[in-house]
Amino acid sequence: MTDSVVPDYNLEIYGEPCPYPAVATLEAMTSLKSGEVLEVITDCSQSINNIPSDAKNHGYEVLDISQQGVMLRYLIRR
Amino acid sequence: MWLTFKNKFFVQFWSPFAAVIAAGILSTYFFGLTGSLWAVTGEFTRWGGHIMQWFGAEPESWQYFKIIGLEGTPLDRVGGVMIIGMFGGCLAAVLWANNMKLRMPSSKKRIAQALIGGMIAGFGARLAMGCNLAAFFTGIPQFTLHAWLFAFAAAAGTYLGAKITLLPFFRSTATIKPGALKKVIKRNPNQEKARFILGSLVFTAIVIASFYMMIHSTKLGIAMLMGVIFGLLIERAQICFTSAFRDMWITGRTHMAKAIILGMAVSTIGIYSYVQLGMTPKTLWAGPNAVIGGLLFGIGIVIAGGCETGWMYRALEGQVHFWWVGIGNIVGATILAYYWDTFSAPLATNWDKVNLLDVFGPLGGLGMTYLLLGLSFILILLWERHFFNKQRSVQNLATVQVAPQQSAVNVMANVR
Numbered sequence: 001m002t003d004s005v006v007p008d009y010n011l012e013i014y015g016e017p018c019p020y021p022a023v024a025t026l027e028a029m030t031s032l033k034s035g036e037v038l039e040v041i042t043d044c045s046q047s048i049n050n051i052p053s054d055a056k057n058h059g060y061e062v063l064d065i066s067q068q069g070v071m072l073r074y075l076i077r078r
Numbered sequence: 079m080w081l082t083f084k085n086k087f088f089v090q091f092w093s094p095f096a097a098v099i100a101a102g103i104l105s106t107y108f109f110g111l112t113g114s115l116w117a118v119t120g121e122f123t124r125w126g127g128h129i130m131q132w133f134g135a136e137p138e139s140w141q142y143f144k145i146i147g148l149e150g151t152p153l154d155r156v157g158g159v160m161i162i163g164m165f166g167g168c169l170a171a172v173l174w175a176n177n178m179k180l181r182m183p184s185s186k187k188r189i190a191q192a193l194i195g196g197m198i199a200g201f202g203a204r205l206a207m208g209c210n211l212a213a214f215f216t217g218i219p220q221f222t223l224h225a226w227l228f229a230f231a232a233a234a235g236t237y238l239g240a241k242i243t244l245l246p247f248f249r250s251t252a253t254i255k256p257g258a259l260k261k262v263i264k265r266n267p268n269q270e271k272a273r274f275i276l277g278s279l280v281f282t283a284i285v286i287a288s289f290y291m292m293i294h295s296t297k298l299g300i301a302m303l304m305g306v307i308f309g310l311l312i313e314r315a316q317i318c319f320t321s322a323f324r325d326m327w328i329t330g331r332t333h334m335a336k337a338i339i340l341g342m343a344v345s346t347i348g349i350y351s352y353v354q355l356g357m358t359p360k361t362l363w364a365g366p367n368a369v370i371g372g373l374l375f376g377i378g379i380v381i382a383g384g385c386e387t388g389w390m391y392r393a394l395e396g397q398v399h400f401w402w403v404g405i406g407n408i409v410g411a412t413i414l415a416y417y418w419d420t421f422s423a424p425l426a427t428n429w430d431k432v433n434l435l436d437v438f439g440p441l442g443g444l445g446m447t448y449l450l451l452g453l454s455f456i457l458i459l460l461w462e463r464h465f466f467n468k469q470r471s472v473q474n475l476a477t478v479q480v481a482p483q484q485s486a487v488n489v490m491a492n493v494r
Contacts, residue, residue: 017383
């Protein structure tokens with residue numbers, strides 16, 4: 001677990017279908033400075049197959065993925 | 079031990095890559111054992127037909143239902159029991175992972191998207207005589223040319239759909255806020271446990287029902303049982319054919335598309351061997367219907383956010399958005415069935431049913447299919463390279479233009 005990492009920003013997306021959670025995450029990432037961390041919380045189960053790999057493909061570092069019931073939480077560093 | 083096992087297999091999502099290939103193998107055996115394709119839209123159309131019957135209409139006299147058949151109830155048909163099995167498998171999977179919660183659409187806009195997108199997709203799929211399954215994933219391994227026409231048209235359709243979906247009007251209103259989220263997501267161990275038991279009960283019940291069905295009819299029982307496994311696979315791995323197409327265009331992700339091509343490659347040789355043993359492949363008209371249907375289907379699934387296979391498990395997860403997609407699909411398919419007679423001859427039935435095994439001979443047709451699959455794979459790789467090269471040049475441009483001291487909020491505004 002990466003409890004030690006304190007996110008600089010957070011993004012909550014509820015009730016939205018794909019592709020919106022992934023698109024909003026990627027757009028948000030472009031506004032971060034290098035080294036800053038974004039916390040994404042969503043109830044879109046399908047985001048498990050897009051947010052982490054999209055973040056990696058776009059050159060960001062996925063620090064943590066956690067799943068609690070329907071909630072998914074991603075920590076991504078620019 | 080048990081907890082780790084439970085967490086790994088019943089709670090955490092499975093690798094979609096492996097699951098798609100498993101679905102390819104399973105769908106091949108499904109064909110061998112039941113003589114039918116793994117498909118869902120035809121059966122959903124029949125459900126639309128049954129609903130029309132309740133209201134006094136006589137859809138059984140419509141030409142379209144004469145082609146796809148509307149005898150008996152879903153329990154008498156391979157497609158019907160397979161879908162019931164799939165719903166059972168999805169439901170068990172959702173309960174095991176405690177992944178069920180009523181999730182309301184974020185706006186009325188989304189409901190409209192779900193309903194209209196679902197209708198366009200349902201209409202298009204039935205025009206082409208199949209969705210992502212029968213006209214693509216399980217269609218291409220049948221060597222029917224119409225599946226290739228559909229696949230390329232659907233790819234183009236999803237590109238258009240992606241452009242529409244990303245119009246500012248449809249964008250998500252979620253915005254980033256500074257700092258960590260204060261809210262802590264609480265666990266609910268009692269609910270987790272209760273749902274796990276309920277999921278196990280659902281699973282046991284649907285498996286027993288499948289065995290009971292086998293006494294009545296071996297073929298139907300096997301179809302139902304395999305439906306359960308298909309259901310588990312698509313929910314546990316969140317298999318999404320829509321994302322395979324759409325996300326190539328939107329985020330440059332090609333993982334799922336590659337997996338689907340490999341899944342079809344695995345299935346192709348299996349179907350080939352069944353055909354060599356004497357089974358007849360399912361071949362459909364290679365007419366404009368496949369192209370127009372594929373294009374509409376592609377646009378529709380992206381606007382809706384999911385296809386016929388995709389809405390099934392999302393609906394059971396409690397994503398209300400996909401209840402609307404499901405309703406839209408059945409309505410769209412029923413509209414197509416109603417108007418079929420007026421355009422079926424020029425668009426479909428006057429055209430030949432072309433099978434690559436007949437055109438190029440058995441080995442030639444097999445080789446042609448692998449050649450086309452290989453070419454598609456290369457096209458995907460080239461697109462991926464093009465996408466990220468383009469993106470890098472855009473980013474380089476942006477870093478020059480944006481002064482480093484600008485705050486995050488300002489940059490955000492620039493991006494928008």
